[in-house]
Amino acid sequence: MRWLIITLLLGLIACKKPPKDSPPASNNTSSPTPYTLQLPPEFPVMKIREDNPLTKEGVALGRKLYYDVRLSQGGPMQGHACATCHVQSFSFANNAAGVSVMPHVNLGYSNAFLWKGNVQGTLEDVMLFEVKDFFQVDTAYLATLPEYPPMFKAAFGSETINHKRIAYALAQFVRTLISGNSKFDRYYRGEVMLSDAEMRGMMIFFSERGDCFHCHPLPLFTDYEFHNIGLDSVFTGENQGLYLITKNPADLGKFRTPTLRNVALTAPYMHDGRFATLQEVIDHYSDHVKASPTLDPIMSHNNRDINLRLTPQEKADLIAFLLTLTDSTFINNPDFGPPQ
């Protein structure tokens, strides 16, 4: 009988899967609370880096940093917070002239950042660039502010403040900036109707007539890739775009496609803000596209005619459609505004 028991025990040991090793219980620090991203049903799954899961504490810290001018204390951007230029009511861009501020909308899907693609990787990577190179954040100074060390502890387990943690917290907050409740979205979900002009504009946008969808596809209205859309035929200075980063002549004049979500709020347009209105943008695609060896092949719509040659009616319809991409719940969401 003893043999039976022993053998059975052996059998049990042999057959039982090893228990899942549970992490050592951290008794002294309570771990941060997971944050579930609310995505509209038609949105792609968002890949999130394993070393930076979304947590309530991380998002709250990122939001506080985003709105805090002290982040730039002593650095080249002294006096600025991220939110000084990335303003919620402008879809986290602004209306200033010069290099267009890029909006922070659904950015967690991108893996190439800035107009010229200076940073490739994840949101964490571009945030590290912003924190370390652009703001040159003084971490020792932040550590002297009473509210920060406990917030870093709550988000990351200890009071240590470094560039990486600041970048990770900012990445968490910006990842939550999801816009997917525009009039167009509600139409897409079958909740509202579009006007006749908006419908006609939508058909131009999503057909070979306007061919906008190839680079501004559903549901994000950007492919997050780089294209030359014929703004110039000769490229100098900043207008060389992606080429300045890659030094590949095939990249001359290419820029990261911006999302068209909330585009009504993000004038002036294009990387250098050269167009003041959507009318000027549409006029460009219709009548002023310039040929060059790197012009995107998609722009050769009608057998080598690189211009769409839209009628005034078609232009007005296209603009009417673009205006349906404004998401007022996004720009008024109190969770995205300055923390109390």
Add this chain to the structure above:
Amino acid sequence: MRYAVIGTLLFLWACKPKPAEPPPPTQVPLTVQIRYEVDGQPLQPDTLLYTNDAENRYSITKLRYYLSRFTLTRNDGFQWRNDTVIYMDALQNPNPTLSLGEIPSGTYVKLEFYIGVYPERNKTGALPNTVENMNMQWPDAMGGGYHHLKLEGRYLVKPDSTAGYAMHLGTNAALPQALIRTSLNIQGDAFTIPLTMNINEWFRNPYVYDFNTKSYIMGDTLHMQQIAENGADVFQIKP
């Protein structure tokens, strides 16, 4: 000691799901290895290196497509099929290996697959919601589903100037279907089918395609169908 024997039997029984069973037919893990060429020249992005049968000198700036529904027919008539849809980006990943699961051993005489999304899955939203698939959507306004193929680049129109071309295929009416008659003796621990796409085959047989005729074909059923038909033999088994 008798108990020990019983115990051991119990032990064996507990551990093994099904004790005595005839050996299953050999299942062979099957992979497909993809390569690219243009009439023997290697695939290189962005350079006007290639010439097609219509004498267009051209470059390739984008080659993205799907492969789906690999089907193999054995010499005894048995058909094996795999319904996954695989996204391909030739410039991003020029030599991928695709795992297609396990196939019963035997001599297979026909290999078929779609270069694109097979009809039942070619509906908006039918593929997993990823950014790659979103970027391949074929707008509902034009029939819905996905682009089967995006082949883009530039070609010389005059000695010193180029224009773009965009060979986009979509809708079930323009879905390229590859059919390769062969003799593959599939057995052993694993089996790999080496497939090479010769990009120039998109522009010949049965139709010699000239970019000057139509450089942008999306929505133009006639030209999309010509390219789709040309696509039947773009892939060949090539060790």
